[in-house]
Amino acid sequence: MNKISSFDETNDMTDSKITARNVQVYYGDTHAIKDVSINIKPQAVTAFIGPSGCGKSTFLRTINRMNDTIDICRVEGKILIDDEDIYDPKVDPVQLRAKVGMVFQKPNPFPKSIYDNVAYGPRIHGLARNKSELDEIIESSLQKAGLWAEVKDRLHAPGTGLSGGQQQRLCIARAIAVSPEVILMDEPCSALDPIATAKVEELIDELRENYTIVIVTHSMQQAARVSQRTAFFHLGVLVEEGLTQDIFTSPRDKRTEDYITGRFG
Amino acid sequence: MSLGYILLALLVLSVIGYVLGRSKAVSSAGGDGRRLHSLPGYYGWNVVLATLAPSLLVLVVWLFVQPAYINTQVASLISQETVAKSSLDLVLSDVLRVADGLDVAVESGALSQEKAQALSAGSVDVRALLGDLGVALASEVTDEILHAAQAYRDINASGEFYRAILVLAVAIAGFALAIARTHKDFRARNVVEQAIKWILIAAASIAILTTLGIILSLIFNTVEFFKIYPASEFFFGTVWSPSFGGGSELGILPLIWATLYISFIALAVAVPIGLFAAIYLSEYATPAVRAIAKPLLEVLAGIPTIVYGLFALLTVGPLLVDVLGNDGLLGVGWMQGASSVFTAGFVMGIMLIPFVSSLSDDIINAVPQAMRDGSLGLGATHSETVKQVILPAALPGIVGAILLAASRAIGETMIVVLGAGAAARLSVNPFEAMTTVTAKIVSQLTGDADFASPEALVAFALGMTLFVITLGLNIIALYIVRKYREQYD
Ligand SMILES: Nc1ncnc2c1ncn2[C@@H]1O[C@H](COP(=O)(O)OP(=O)(O)OP(=O)(O)O)[C@@H](O)[C@H]1O
Ligand SMILES: [Mg+2]
Numbered sequence: 216m217n218k219i220s221s222f223d224e225t226n227d228m229t230d231s232k233i234t235a236r237n238v239q240v241y242y243g244d245t246h247a248i249k250d251v252s253i254n255i256k257p258q259a260v261t262a263f264i265g266p267s268g269c270g271k272s273t274f275l276r277t278i279n280r281m282n283d284t285i286d287i288c289r290v291e292g293k294i295l296i297d298d299e300d301i302y303d304p305k306v307d308p309v310q311l312r313a314k315v316g317m318v319f320q321k322p323n324p325f326p327k328s329i330y331d332n333v334a335y336g337p338r339i340h341g342l343a344r345n346k347s348e349l350d351e352i353i354e355s356s357l358q359k360a361g362l363w364a365e366v367k368d369r370l371h372a373p374g375t376g377l378s379g380g381q382q383q384r385l386c387i388a389r390a391i392a393v394s395p396e397v398i399l400m401d402e403p404c405s406a407l408d409p410i411a412t413a414k415v416e417e418l419i420d421e422l423r424e425n426y427t428i429v430i431v432t433h434s435m436q437q438a439a440r441v442s443q444r445t446a447f448f449h450l451g452v453l454v455e456e457g458l459t460q461d462i463f464t465s466p467r468d469k470r471t472e473d474y475i476t477g478r479f480g
Numbered sequence: 481m482s483l484g485y486i487l488l489a490l491l492v493l494s495v496i497g498y499v500l501g502r503s504k505a506v507s508s509a510g511g512d513g514r515r516l517h518s519l520p521g522y523y524g525w526n527v528v529l530a531t532l533a534p535s536l537l538v539l540v541v542w543l544f545v546q547p548a549y550i551n552t553q554v555a556s557l558i559s560q561e562t563v564a565k566s567s568l569d570l571v572l573s574d575v576l577r578v579a580d581g582l583d584v585a586v587e588s589g590a591l592s593q594e595k596a597q598a599l600s601a602g603s604v605d606v607r608a609l610l611g612d613l614g615v616a617l618a619s620e621v622t623d624e625i626l627h628a629a630q631a632y633r634d635i636n637a638s639g640e641f642y643r644a645i646l647v648l649a650v651a652i653a654g655f656a657l658a659i660a661r662t663h664k665d666f667r668a669r670n671v672v673e674q675a676i677k678w679i680l681i682a683a684a685s686i687a688i689l690t691t692l693g694i695i696l697s698l699i700f701n702t703v704e705f706f707k708i709y710p711a712s713e714f715f716f717g718t719v720w721s722p723s724f725g726g727g728s729e730l731g732i733l734p735l736i737w738a739t740l741y742i743s744f745i746a747l748a749v750a751v752p753i754g755l756f757a758a759i760y761l762s763e764y765a766t767p768a769v770r771a772i773a774k775p776l777l778e779v780l781a782g783i784p785t786i787v788y789g790l791f792a793l794l795t796v797g798p799l800l801v802d803v804l805g806n807d808g809l810l811g812v813g814w815m816q817g818a819s820s821v822f823t824a825g826f827v828m829g830i831m832l833i834p835f836v837s838s839l840s841d842d843i844i845n846a847v848p849q850a851m852r853d854g855s856l857g858l859g860a861t862h863s864e865t866v867k868q869v870i871l872p873a874a875l876p877g878i879v880g881a882i883l884l885a886a887s888r889a890i891g892e893t894m895i896v897v898l899g900a901g902a903a904a905r906l907s908v909n910p911f912e913a914m915t916t917v918t919a920k921i922v923s924q925l926t927g928d929a930d931f932a933s934p935e936a937l938v939a940f941a942l943g944m945t946l947f948v949i950t951l952g953l954n955i956i957a958l959y960i961v962r963k964y965r966e967q968y969d
Contacts, residue, residue, distance in 0.1 A: 284856055286766060313859030323850035326873045335868070336858040386854070393858060 232257035232397065232427040233278060238292035240273050240282065247273045249451040250292075255444075260419060260428045262438035262459065265448035266474065271431045274448065275399050278429065279315035280308040296397065313340055316390035320402040322382035324374035324389075329366050332374040332385055333357060336393035352392055360388035361418050380411020387418065398422065400430040404437065416441050435475055439463055447471045486644055490535060490651055494528040497655050501527030501662050509664040518669035526668040529675045530658035535651035542646070546639045553635055557628045571625070574617075578606070578629035579636075581615035588613060597633065601626045698947060701940035709934040714941060720904035722924065722935045730938045732945060734904040738914035739946075742825040742900060743889035745910065749829025751882055754836025761837070762844040763866055774841070781834035785894040792827035792899030793818065804911060815911040819901035822910040828895050832885045839884065843877035843961075844870060876960050883957035887950040893918040917942050 233255035240248035248270045255261050263271040273282070280301060282288040294301050301311055313336070324332050333353045336342075343349035353370070357363040362384045366377070374385055383403055390398055400419070404412040419428060419441050432438050438445055439459060446456040447470075455468045466472045505523035509515040516523070551572060558571055582599075585591040590613060591599070599606065606621040662668070706714070709730060717731020757777065761770055797818025806813040847870050855865040871878075901913025904920070924939040931937075 279857065281853065281857060284852075309859050309861050311859075312857055317853075317857035319850060319853060319857070321850055323848070323854040325851060325854065325869050335855070335860075339858065339860050339864055339868075389854075389858065 230256060232296065233429075234293075234295040234298075235274075235277075236293040236295075238274070238277060238290065238294060240270070240277060240291075241289040242273075242285070243287040247451050248277070251448075251453045253446060253453055253456055255427065255429060257427045258423060258425070259444060260423050260430060260442040261444045261446060262442035263429065263431045263446050263448060264433070264435065264438050264474070265454075267433075269448040270451045271448050272401050275401055275429060275431055278397070278399055279312050279317055281312070281317065283308055313393050314395055315397040315399060316393065316395035318383070318386050318390055318398065318400040318403050321406050322379055322386050324377070324382050324385050326373065326375055328371045329374045329377070329385060330370040333388050333392050335389060340393055342393065356388040356392040359391050359422065360384045361414060361421075362388055378411070380407045380414060383407060383411070383415055384418065387415070387422075391422075395426065397427045397429070400428065402431050402433060405433065412437075435463070447474065449474070482640065486539065486647055489648060490532060493651055493655060494531045497527035497531045497658065498524035500659060501525075504659060504662045505664060505666070505668070508662070516664050517667050518672075522668035522672050523662050523666070525672050526666075527655060527658040527662065529672065530654040531651050532654075533675065534654050535647050538650050539643070539647045542643050546636075546643070550632060550635050550639065554628050554632050557631055558624065562622075562624060574619070574625055575628045575632055577615070577617060578610070578621055578625055579632045581606075581610035581613065581617070582629060582633060584613050584615055585610065597630050599626060599630070695947075698940055698944050701937055702944040705934060705937035705941045709938065714938070718906055720920070722938070726933075728935055730934065732917070732942065734906045735915065735917045735920055735942070736945075737906055738821060738900065738904070739890055739916040739918070741821050741910065741914070742828065742896060742916060743886055745822060745825025746828035746832055746889045746892075747882065747886055749826055750832035750836050750885060753829075754833045754885075755840055755878065757833065757837040758840035758844055759866055759871075762841050763862065763870070774838075777834045777837055780830075781838070783831075785831065785892060786898075788827050788831045789894040789898035792823050792895055796827055797823045797899060800911070814909070817901065817913055819899060819913040820911045821900055821914050824896045824899035825910070827899055828889055828892055831892075831895065832889060835888060836881055836885050839881035840874070840878050843874045843881065846877070847873045876963060880957040880961035883953050883960070887953040887957070890953070891918060891946060891950055893922060897922060917946050921946075 231254040233253075235251055235253045235255075238248055238251045239246065251274060263275065265271050276282045277290050277294060278296075278301075282290060290302065296311075296315065299306070325335065327335070330353060333356050334349055337349060337352050343352055354363060354367075357366065362381060365381060366372075366385075374382065377385060383406070387398075387403075403419075404415050407415065416437065419430065422428060423443075430438075430442065442459045444457065445459045445462040447454045447462065447466075447468075449470050455462065455466065455471050462471065463475060466475065502520045502524035505516055506513060506520050513520055554575055555568060555572065558568070558575075562571055582591070582596045586593055586596050590609070601621055601623040606626060607617050607619075610617060714730055714732055716733065717729055718733050719729040719731050720734050722728040722730060761774055761777075765773060797820070800820070800823060801808065801815050801818050803809045804812055804815040806816070808815070851869050851873060852865055855869045856862075860868070896916045896919045900915055900919065902915050902919070902923070903913050905912060905914045907914065921939045921942050924936060924942075
């Protein structure tokens, strides 16, 4: 699964989809993210792990500027996607979010039909010229999300009527439908049972070929199963980042070791 | 013993009971509160409840029964001829006035208690005597009435005496029983818990029974009305012209028409403005703006409707005439007077804005943040999110809010009395004066009409119609709102 062999040679800037440099995030006076720099590789899954409250979600949300919707939140530093600074005043956060999709912790389908849920993004961004193009987008998105077989006969039933695992895959389909380049997932399986979780994990592994995926997870096993690279956060600091197997077998930092062996967190 | 003294005695008794019950419980546990079944206070409250609850119940029942009993007793003293001359009710009310007069006389010292009871109409001019004390009587006081009044005072006095004895006896019995039962193993907390439950049930039943009573009286009087006026003419008549001399036409249609017309205009003003205000407040306003603007909007809801009525009559109406009247700015001559459907509807709309906006605001806030995040995360703008996700999700709730506003508009009175005019009319011109169901209920009952005439009873039929309409709207609205609440749970 991991083609890349050693830690250091992979961590250069040349092959990097997302580059963060000295990012600070404040909620009012709370300093939630402290001087984080990281390179995130394309066509790979990067897992963020760390104890609760360490800032994983906060940092994830800086990548598609979702933190802009929180009044008291302030971001400093640089985040580049494809060498473009996404906090540049010229960048439209609305455009950015079409390029950087997001899947949330709790499945949050809109109270609309399955079809309309997936069609939501394409309609807003005018991606389809006519009904049949839209239908194609819907079908291919649902197929990529591994949901097509289950829902093709009831596309017009409400999305909220699906099971939790199906809802989460619907949310993934909804994100894929706008053809993003990056997909951010914040604990996408925490509300799901083991079987639904396995399906979503399988899906993440398939999606890796076409997208850059960043996933926040509380489960070490999940991080080990789905990710190629892992970043460990602690108290707002990025403690260590590297190949998943290296982090889990030979962590360099004492805190990382304590966390993955279950001594705290 | 008067009512006040009885209540005071009960109060004193219960305070003593609390202290005694508490201390007896504590001493039965050898001064160690931990060995009691319940906290010490519960033993005190147990005594208080045992003292108060049965005695107050007896007192309340007595207060209802005594007047009825006295009436029958006094009525039996009055001869058939006297009753035949007027009516029993009138004679009895005379008796009451004389009895009250005698009370005043005794209190002010003009008569001694014995003298008052021995008075006879032949020897003294009772009317003049009482007149001097400020008690005016309509007619000469006959011996019969005077005697009845004296008998009334007698029975009343002994009634009060027995009342005091009975109530205090019940209170003391309860007190003694509760004290006797107080012991460290007595489950005072459970008893108090039960008593509290019953007190709450009593309060709830009073509220429900009152509502039932109001509805029943509406129904009875409506039935009474339909006995003397045909229902079909009431519901389908297109003319409303009550004349107190008889021969009135009491068709509800013009009134219903104006009611709905005004409500429609009110909603046309209130719904868009209120909804947009709610969207601004819940979605766009910063917390600082919201903290100021929301209470300000709610002040609007606290203005008494009579003030809105004045505003309609003195400001909005004349302003509209200046623009749309014969010599108005536009010179169209649509409006003859300041009172019109539009004046009332417009002002009522302003009154309903905070109502619509604060209900919608709550409903919009109840849409989970996850919906907004989901939409924004897909690259939707703020207003796209509002239009495509938040409003559709909140729609059923908003419809419920609008229906509630509609039922308020339909029941509103003061604004229409002052703003819409007094003429019942079936017309489509919103600048004409019309009048509504509520306004006519007021005018039918504030006249001098006999309460048994169709002109007065029609008010109940109107009220009933209105009640059915608003009840229906409320039920639909509550159903929709409730159904919507379940959606995210
Ligand atoms: N909207 C907010 N307003 C104020 N403080 C916030 C807000 N969101 C997060 N924080 C604070 O920022 C810090 C990081 O929170 P964050 O949600 O990023 O943690 P997390 O690592 O995702 O935790 P978890 O694993 O529990 O989801 C916490 O101390 C939190 O209290
Ligand atoms: Mg989180």
